[in-house]
Amino acid sequence: MPEIRNYTLNFGPQHPAAHGVLRLVLEMDGEVVQRADPHIGLLHRGTEKLAESKPYNQSIGYMDRLDYMSMMVNEHGYVKAIERLMGIEPPLRAQYIRVMFDEITRILNHLLWLGTHALDVGAMTMFLYCFREREDLIDCYEAVSGSRMHATYYRPGGVNRDLPGTMPQYQTSRWKSPADVKRLNENRSGSLLDFIEDFTNRFPTHVDEYEILLTDNRIWKQRTVGIGVVSPERALQMGLTGPMLRGSGVAWDLRKKQPYAVYDRMDFDIPVGVNGDSYDRYLVRVEEMRQSNRIIRQCVDWLKANPGPVMLDDHKVAPPPREEMKADMESLIHHFKLYTEGYCVPEGEVYSAVEHPKGEFAVYLISDGANKPYRVKVRPPGFVHLSALDEMSRGHMLADVVTLIGSLDIVFGEIDR
Amino acid sequence: MSEKLDRLAACLEEKIRDQIRGIHRACDELTLEVSAGDLLRVARTLRRDPELGFDMLVDVCGVDYSAYGVTEWSTESSTAEGFSRGVEKATFGRFTFDETPPVSQRADPRFAVVYHLLSVAHNHRLRIRVFCEDDEFPAMPSLVEVWNSANWFEREAFDLFGIVFNGHPDLRRILTDYGFVGHPFRKDFPLVGHVEMRYDPEQRRVIYQPVTITPRVLVPRVIRKDHRHLDDAAEETSADA
Numbered sequence: 001m002p003e004i005r006n007y008t009l010n011f012g013p014q015h016p017a018a019h020g021v022l023r024l025v026l027e028m029d030g031e032v033v034q035r036a037d038p039h040i041g042l043l044h045r046g047t048e049k050l051a052e053s054k055p056y057n058q059s060i061g062y063m064d065r066l067d068y069m070s071m072m073v074n075e076h077g078y079v080k081a082i083e084r085l086m087g088i089e090p091p092l093r094a095q096y097i098r099v100m101f102d103e104i105t106r107i108l109n110h111l112l113w114l115g116t117h118a119l120d121v122g123a124m125t126m127f128l129y130c131f132r133e134r135e136d137l138i139d140c141y142e143a144v145s146g147s148r149m150h151a152t153y154y155r156p157g158g159v160n161r162d163l164p165g166t167m168p169q170y171q172t173s174r175w176k177s178p179a180d181v182k183r184l185n186e187n188r189s190g191s192l193l194d195f196i197e198d199f200t201n202r203f204p205t206h207v208d209e210y211e212i213l214l215t216d217n218r219i220w221k222q223r224t225v226g227i228g229v230v231s232p233e234r235a236l237q238m239g240l241t242g243p244m245l246r247g248s249g250v251a252w253d254l255r256k257k258q259p260y261a262v263y264d265r266m267d268f269d270i271p272v273g274v275n276g277d278s279y280d281r282y283l284v285r286v287e288e289m290r291q292s293n294r295i296i297r298q299c300v301d302w303l304k305a306n307p308g309p310v311m312l313d314d315h316k317v318a319p320p321p322r323e324e325m326k327a328d329m330e331s332l333i334h335h336f337k338l339y340t341e342g343y344c345v346p347e348g349e350v351y352s353a354v355e356h357p358k359g360e361f362a363v364y365l366i367s368d369g370a371n372k373p374y375r376v377k378v379r380p381p382g383f384v385h386l387s388a389l390d391e392m393s394r395g396h397m398l399a400d401v402v403t404l405i406g407s408l409d410i411v412f413g414e415i416d417r
Numbered sequence: 418m419s420e421k422l423d424r425l426a427a428c429l430e431e432k433i434r435d436q437i438r439g440i441h442r443a444c445d446e447l448t449l450e451v452s453a454g455d456l457l458r459v460a461r462t463l464r465r466d467p468e469l470g471f472d473m474l475v476d477v478c479g480v481d482y483s484a485y486g487v488t489e490w491s492t493e494s495s496t497a498e499g500f501s502r503g504v505e506k507a508t509f510g511r512f513t514f515d516e517t518p519p520v521s522q523r524a525d526p527r528f529a530v531v532y533h534l535l536s537v538a539h540n541h542r543l544r545i546r547v548f549c550e551d552d553e554f555p556a557m558p559s560l561v562e563v564w565n566s567a568n569w570f571e572r573e574a575f576d577l578f579g580i581v582f583n584g585h586p587d588l589r590r591i592l593t594d595y596g597f598v599g600h601p602f603r604k605d606f607p608l609v610g611h612v613e614m615r616y617d618p619e620q621r622r623v624i625y626q627p628v629t630i631t632p633r634v635l636v637p638r639v640i641r642k643d644h645r646h647l648d649d650a651a652e653e654t655s656a657d658a
Binding site for chain 1: 443444446448472473474475476478480481484485486488508509510531533537540542544564565566568569570573590591592593594601602608634636637638639640641642
């Protein structure tokens with residue numbers, strides 16, 4: 001009788017279901033996983049070290065590129081750290097804008113997660129549905145920051161500029177007839193807030209569509225129910241946060257428990273799972289999209305009723321307006337100092353955590369009083385979640401590893417940094 | 418928030434009085450300093466004691482304090498020299514692989530490991546800072562058995578700072594390339610790195626060679642004593658005392 005041995009299987013680094021550059025070394029007994037050893041770092045860019053060599057504001061753009069699926073929430077964590085060290089607080093309108101865009105980002109992230117996760121498991125249609133709605137939200141990013149992905153919109157002391165009064169319009173072209181353009185521009189005739197309001201009216205129906213396709217789908221349930229079960233004790237022990245922790249039944253959400261910005265003024269619920277398997281995590285995330293929609297709607301209503309400044313009027317932190325700079329010597333000096341040297345942040349350290357779509361995203365900032373941070377440590381939720389993959393995948397089949405990677409919701413920009 | 422921190426600080430004083438090297442409060446956060454020898458014992462108490470109940474280790478972070486307070490441009494006295502001529506090369510961003518940045522003479526230990534703990538049960542946070550006693554061979558007891566989430570974070574701190582975690586089950590490099598030499602987040606590691614990789618058409622293989630890019634940090638590192646923050650700093654020191 002021949003000797004039976006485990007064999008190792010290389011999964012990735014270029015595999016469509018690896019969600020980026022993940023190299024997974026799997027030790028297999030037949031088709032059953034005995035050990036999973038993720039090799040990460042293929043996207044390591046040294047973001048933290050780069051941030052230490054630049055003035056504070058120049059690193060905001062790097063934060064977008066950490067988790068490149070939830071850009072503005074990363075910025076929020078970083079900007080909040082600086083604000084807390086300097087002891088400044090942005091105007092209320094800026095905080096509402098931040099909360100609104102945090103939630104838009106959460107929907108963006110969950111839509112991408114849902115689309116790709118379902119695609120990995122074999123449901124092609126979901127991908128197309130989710131990207132249809134993502135398009136509208138990415139247009140909101142574009143309208144407010146000029147960029148469809150890496151916005152660099154939040155600043156210490158507020159946001160870069162106020163919400164625009166007009167939405168970008170579709171133009172007639174070889175591929176779009178005037179009738180098409182008229183239909184596409186229908187909800188773009190008003191301001192950005194009108195467009196978002198229209199979206200919040202439509203979105204719950206779209207979520208229903210996703211749920212019709214998946215929630216009671218036999219194949220979807222066969223692939224996700226009972227896969228990667230994590231008990232609440234193990235979830236805490238392994239450091240899981242966000243939907244991964246809530247899927248296991250722990251009602252922990254920083255937006256409720258340690259509220260920042262204006263989350264304490266918002267009315268929303270935290271969905272919690274029961275069994276801690278991939279299916280529960282799916283349900284939690286889908287419900288989170290509905291709750292985010294509620295928060296966005298509350299922000300839109302408030303923002304429509306309350307115009308005001310969106311940036312601190314402190315020119316030691318925020319640059320003076322362009323017109324002032326042309327006429328006023330003091331403003332010119334402030335502008336020059338801010339853009340050549342930046343501002344100095346008082347000596348100290350701060351750990352600023354936000355409820356990221358993936359979990360707890362935090363920036364630990366040490367300042368020695370200079371215009372550049374002494375140490376920036378990003379606490380990436382995906383990094384911790386991926387480290388739990390070994391334990392979660394043991395005893396499952398190879399095909400379930402794909403489900404698990406999807407269920408973890410990982411993006412390599414933040415894991416490798 | 419501050420009452421909660423008061424209670425937590427009092428509770429810590431009561432439970433682990435002998436192990437506390439220092440306890441600071443700033444920005445609504447509590448920082449605890451302990452020695453490396455006491456770390457495991459303190460960690461077990463923090464996790465198991467029902468009143469403290471730190472059930473989650475959120476973050477582990479290495480810090481290299483060797484360049485703390487180093488500046489490249491003097492701000493307190495004026496010079497006759499222009500901006501760019503007045504800049505002294507002092508931080509890692511301005512050096513390349515064949516130069517060594519000046520090492521500052523500090524009395525304190527060079528490396529520290531910072532842990533961030535979270536209690537889901539009581540909704541409070543705590544930061545622990547532990548200095549590595551030996552600068553040449555920084556070592557720290559591993560906390561993997563207390564909190565499993567420490568596993569990859571400790572591998573990361575080992576990879577980036579060269580801090581060895583005694584008792585770690587699988588201390589390998591994690592973020593850098595296979596066969597990487599050095600610890601990139603140390604303050605004496607140049608920003609541009611030591612080696613670069615390219616395909617050599619003559620040898621028909623991928624080779625490593627010394628970096629050819631030049632350091633290009635534009636803004637000097639500057640510390641300004643800002644009068645707006647001086648009052649706060651004075652208040653904080655008096656509050657600590």
